[in-house]
Amino acid sequence: MRDLTQLVVNHQKETNMRTALVRVAILDMYQGYKNMGLQNILDILDLQILPIYKEVFDVRGECKVPSLDFDIYISTGGPGSPLEGDGVWDKEYFELIDQIWEWNRKKSKKKYVFFICHSFQMICHHFNLGALTKRKSTSFGIFPMHKTEAGLADPVLAKLPDPFYAADTRDWQIIQPNLEVFEAFGAKILCLEKKREHVEYERAIMAVRLSNEFFGTQFHPEADVIAMADNYKNPEKYQKAVELYGEQKVNQTIQDLHDPYKISLTNRIMLPTFLKLCISQILYF
Helix, strand or coil: CHHHHHHHHHHHHHHHHHHCCCEEEEEECCCCCCCCHHHHHHHHHHCCCCCCEEEEEEHHHHCCCCCCCCCEEEECCCCCCCCCCCCCHHHHHHHHHHHHHHHHHHCCCCCEEEEECHHHHHHHHHCCCCEEEEEEEEEEEEEEEEECHHHHHCCCCCCCCCCEEEEEEEEEEEECCCHHHHHHHCCEEEEECCCCCCCCCCCCEEEEECCCCEEEECCECCCCHHHHHHHHHCHHHHHHHHHHHCHHHHHHHHHHHCCCCCHHHHHHHHHHHHHHHHHHHHHCC
C-alpha cells in the first residue's frame, strides 16, 4: 500500500513539473541544521504572481541533487566549512553546477542560479574567483553592503540604495579577487562589505555576477524580519545569541530589524527581482 501511495505521489509530482511554466529547484545546503533561510526562500517563491513548480533537494544531508529539468536553481546558505565535503554530495553538487554552466554555454534557452552565503563561498572557490579564508571572528548582524560601479548598474540591485543593508552571519569570507579569472569569465564584483577603517583586514566580496545567469551573495538576501524578530523573542535563543556574539551586538541587531529601510527592503527587492528577471526571460524566450 505504501509503495502504491508513493507511486501516486511521484506521478503527481512529475505531472505538476511537466505542466509548470517555470520550474525551480532549491538546493538545501543546511545538512539538517535548523534554520530560517530555507523557509524564507519558499515564502518568497510563494509570493510570485505566476504559479511555479518548486522542489527542495537535500544536497548535503541526503546527497539529493536535481536534474537539468529545472529552469531556476537557488542554492542556500549552510553551516560549517565551505571547504569540506564528504567526496560524494560535494562531487554531485559541483557536477550539477558545471553541467548548468555548460548548458548555458551551448544552449540558447538559459538556466539560472542564485547562490547564497555558504553556496556562494563554495562556488567562488570552485571557479577560483578569489581566496576563501576563515574570518578572524564571526560576522554577525545587519550590515551595509557597498555597491561597486558594476553593482550600481546591475538590474538585480538597481532598486536598492547604496549602501543597502543585509543580514550577514558567517565565519568564512571571499577576499583577494583573482582579476584574471574575473576577466576571463566576464564576471563582475557587485558589492563589498562594510568599510572597516579601524582595522587592516581586506573587505570581503559580498556579491558577484558570474554571468548573465549565475548570481551570488555572501550575505542573506532572503532574511525575513518577522522570522528573525520572533527568533529573538525566545529567551533561550536570545541568551544563546548573547553568549555567542555579546549583548550589545544582539540588541543592535534586534533594533535594526525594525528599520524598514534595512533587511526588510532587501528581502522585498533582491531575490524577487532576480526571479522576476529570470521568469521573464524563460517565458518570453
